[in-house]
Amino acid sequence: MPIRRTHFATLTMVGWCAVMPFGQDARGADSAVPAPAAAAMALPDFQAGLWEYRRILVTSDSARPRFARLRRCADPSTDIRTKITRLKGRHCELSPLVFRDGGYVSSWTCPTPEGPLTYRHVLIVTDPSSYLAMSETRLGHRVIQLKLEARRLGECPGAGGNGPANPAGIALPPAQQ
Numbered sequence: 001m002p003i004r005r006t007h008f009a010t011l012t013m014v015g016w017c018a019v020m021p022f023g024q025d026a027r028g029a030d031s032a033v034p035a036p037a038a039a040a041m042a043l044p045d046f047q048a049g050l051w052e053y054r055r056i057l058v059t060s061d062s063a064r065p066r067f068a069r070l071r072r073c074a075d076p077s078t079d080i081r082t083k084i085t086r087l088k089g090r091h092c093e094l095s096p097l098v099f100r101d102g103g104y105v106s107s108w109t110c111p112t113p114e115g116p117l118t119y120r121h122v123l124i125v126t127d128p129s130s131y132l133a134m135s136e137t138r139l140g141h142r143v144i145q146l147k148l149e150a151r152r153l154g155e156c157p158g159a160g161g162n163g164p165a166n167p168a169g170i171a172l173p174p175a176q177q
Contacts, residue, residue: 043097044104047128048075050153060143073156076131115140128152 051074057066087094092110099105104123109116117139124132129152137144 043077043080044123044125044131045128046076046131047152048078048156049073049129050156051076052151052153054149056147058145060141071153076150112139 051072053068053070053072055066055068055070057068084094087108087110090110092108094108095106097104097106104125105121106123107118107120109118111117117137119135119137121133121135124134126132131150133146133148133150135146135148137146
């Protein structure tokens, strides 16, 4: 059963990367998020609280896109930094986050038993409470494309304004289109 374990580990990595919310930012001049001064930069800061994520996932082995919607208490800035630390621990090669053509762009390559997994992410920041993330993950001939719209809905229920109270999340039915 080592093939099953390898396959599961690879799918876990791909799935985990597919929900990682960061990449390129293209925003209007009146945005509340300050423009970066240099090409290489730090990640944008988002407000912690109750967030809604709407996801469209397209894979090369299926003609039908998959839609999902999730609400959960989160701190996207902390989540992003934690995930980057985990990638580095898995011996992934990360390119520096850069601000290019009005946006944040990131990419990395991770070794897997099935070959290198490559990932490119683009983050479009509207303000500290919403963003659009688009990514593409490649492993061999398999390609996964993801579009994730995220927006903060308010404070977490029962948190009293002190941050996430429900890190496991509140699942909702798939979004209708």
